[in-house]
Amino acid sequence: MTPAMTDDETQGMAYPKPPITARIGKVASRIASYLQAVPLALILGFFFLLPILMIAVVSFWDYDFAGLYPDFLTMNYTDTLGSWVTWKTYLNTLKYTALVWGLTLLIGFWVAYFLAFHIRTTTMQMVLFLVCTVPFLTSNIIRMISWIPVLGRNGLVNTTLIEMGIIPSPIEWLLYSDFAVVLAMVHLNTLFMVTPIFNTLMRIDRSLIEAARDAGANGWQILWNVIIPLAKPGIAIGSIFVVTLVMADFSTVQVMSGGQSASVALMMKNQMSLLQYPAAAANAVVLLIVVLLMVAAILRVVDIRKEL
């Protein structure tokens, strides 16, 4: 209806032809919007789409130790999906992801809640938030490796516990174990949860909480029925960060498990170091699909754009 009416209107009113400059301006503004989109399109095209496309193409190639041979083979996929090693490795990686996601969510929400609702002045909030980011001024690898002297057989924890007489002999599972891997991953990734949740909590209108309290809700009910639903977009964004980072991790698993555990990315790295690039590419495509499905599932539960 509406478009037709506007048409009628323009005809009925019989505007004089717009001057040539205006028409050029109209075309130019249309081109301008395309031009404005060009840099991003180029960057994404060259540095994101093209590499992914190449990985997908290479995953169908043949190879031996000396080189890659363009071909169309599904061998790399059947080898990858047909091996119990792959399934076991995916299961292991998913286990890490679930554990790390749960722990970072718990800790991250806790920290963000404290910062947002228990610290009264904005300055103090910002100061404490910056304190949270201080460890991130050092490299990822350093933060991970510094756990080794802490957790080792003759490390800080074990020697302290033994000297205090709490344990008779060193606890072996502190280092080179799943515990160590998850601990390091939680340490590395919690801030990615804190930041977006803190952001959404700060946007919550305080009068909503007062209203809930006036309506007779207790602390838990406010948290469960008011704050958490409103914090969902932050939780979703944080979850996307944590899930993608953990799914793609190889160095933490390699270092903290002492090479005893496998992760999907570590499997890829092993293949690449043996120059089996097509096999690694096939693995990468499978991982990409799995991670995209996980992100889609998160977005399905929470509409980030609507609630931001």
Place this chain on the structure above:
Amino acid sequence: MTNETKTPKGISRRGLLKTGAAATGAIVGSGLITGFPTIWAQNPITLRQFGTGVSNINAIAEKCKADLGITLEMTATDSDAAAQRAVTQPDSYDIADIEYWILKKVFPAGVIQPMDIKKLKYYDKIVPLFKTGKLTPDSVIAQGTAPHTVGYVEKVGDKTFAKGETQFFTMVPTIYNADTLGIRPDLVGREITTWADIMDPAFKGKTSILNIPSIGIMDAAMIMEAMGNIKYADKGNMTKEEIDATIDFLIKAKQAGQFRAFWKSFDESVNLMASGEVVIQSMWSPAVAAVRSKGIACKYQPLKEGYRSWGGGLGLAAHLEGAQLDAAYEYINWYTSGWVGGYLNRQGYYSAAMDTAKEFMSADEWGYWIEGKAATGDIMSPEGKVMEKAGAVRDGGSFEERMGKVACWNSVMDEDRYMVKRWNEFIAA
């Protein structure tokens, strides 16, 4: 005097090069051997050397520039990448500094040209281990890719290796060593005598082996055989059944918690040992030295079954000809003439031409590193750091005791891909 001899040679070489024939290049090459060093200074030549990094030492490039005027451009890669590069980019290097098992993979591709031993000044000085596989006439030839099995071809252009010594040498050996298990003598609490000791239940959770499939499988094989579980026809070239048996054994040991960790890089092995996480593990000799330099006791324990050994050499790229080929021969003759040998010996590796290296080492250094005698003074590394105090004796003893007891050489198996696949299962298990 010097100028007089230089000029005519320069002209004749340039004239001859125009004809471009390989044969003439060879003639000029042999003619040049007499008065070489100044030529290259006048007509600068660069040789591009790539390799696995053990012998890619800057000090060697500097000394080469000073002695020969040849600029050496060195690139280091890991062994898998080296094998790939050697085959796929044969024009990207002039000298390949690779291990013998890599040569076995690479040479059939025709990217390395054999050397004429007549042009190798110090060929006679090269230890017989690389010619016949025997260090002394009565030693037993080790399993695996023994260097002499890939050391010769019958004639230029051959893709298969010759059975015995011929005029055409595929690579000049440069650096090699015998590897064994490293132990913490203060923590193991008993005598370690065999590879099987790494599986002792007393060391449960305190052992490690290296996670580099082609080498790790050999260490595993030494362990398996020492335990009496299996007798391999050739540890360096296992059958599928032998690979299965070995990996199944490793998986069982892993699940029983025998291993603390698997290391992939040099520094990881040093840290595992230095921190006491591990008391017995696969190790490389410089890593043992690194642990000791922290003041922590560490021993490169000789074992009764013998050593797992490795060796590398220099090969000439197939595209080399004319002046470049001459320079490459020049470089190789210089390499074996003693200075480099002394340098490598002082790092704890072995030089292939021992007699020439001896002239560049002090009597005490020679006694400690090669003869297995107690050091009379402090033993310094080539960089000038104290490595051992006076009175120290090298683990494993003399050169002949160590290299004479090689049980197996690093190798590439026919069932390589299957082995790697099974190894990945072991790591994931």
